[in-house]
Amino acid sequence: GQNIDQPTEMTATEGAIVQINCTYQTSGFNGLFWYQQHAGEAPTFLSYNVLDGLEEKGRFSSFLSRSKGYSYLLLKELQMKDSASYLCAVVSGSARQLTFGSGTQLTVLP
Amino acid sequence: EPEVTQTPSHQVTQMGQEVILRCVPISNHLYFYWYRQILGQKVEFLVSFYNNEISEKSEIFDDQFSVERPDGSNFTLKIRSTKLEDSAMYFCASSEPGGIYNEQFFGPGTRLTVL
Helix, strand or coil: CCEEECCCEEEEECCCCEEEEEEEECCCCCCEEEEEECCCCCCEEEEEECCCEEEEECCEEEEEECCCCEEEEEECCCCHHHCEEEEEEEEECCCCEEEECCCEEEEEEC | CCCCEEECCEEEECCCCCEEEEEECCCCCCEEEEEEECCCCCEEEEEEEECCEEEEECCCCCCCEEEECCCCCCEEEEECCCCHHHCEEEEEEEECCCCCCCCCEECCCEEEEEC
16 A cells, blocks of 8 residues: 655744655655645646655755655745645656655745 | 646536546656545546556546547546546646656646536
8 A cells, every 4th residue: 555644734934944754655666756736736846856865956955765765855945935735745656656645734934 | 848738727517417627748748647636635646648548547547537648639537427526626747758757747737626
């Protein structure tokens, strides 16, 4: 079976750093994506990890440990527009389909 | 920048009616997907399509659902007899062939409301 866990909600202050964790147990693993989703909109790509370690893209970084079934998304210099849901998604299956977690709703306060 | 498009943006239908949701994937992509998201819940995989046939489908994708690529550009999801619980946002996605890294690009979604 597939199981992906993320915290439901997080709150942080503008300018701060926040780390959103994701743990997974899946049958098959071909990488892990982080997507951002604003209410009523489509998920948009943030990062992809397939090997262990840290991937950095501007204000966003993502880390993966395959042996621990663990990933995190790090957001630095938070801005109000970063208030959104952050989705952890594991790639698996022959068609490389995505299995999503329930998402973490991040609220950035002034 | 190329993008996935979906029509309509919002579809309202009566229970028991058939609906067809349309998607135009990015032109050089070969893998196509449908996902759905019931309000307040997580995004769920429905079906993947490659080389003119279904490659994987989830338990949600029962006999009421079908997909088709009727021409070189469109990718459609048909629900034969809609139920109240089919009300959701339906996202189409596509990705390039091959390689380790194949980001799925999502369309803006079709909000389906079944009354």
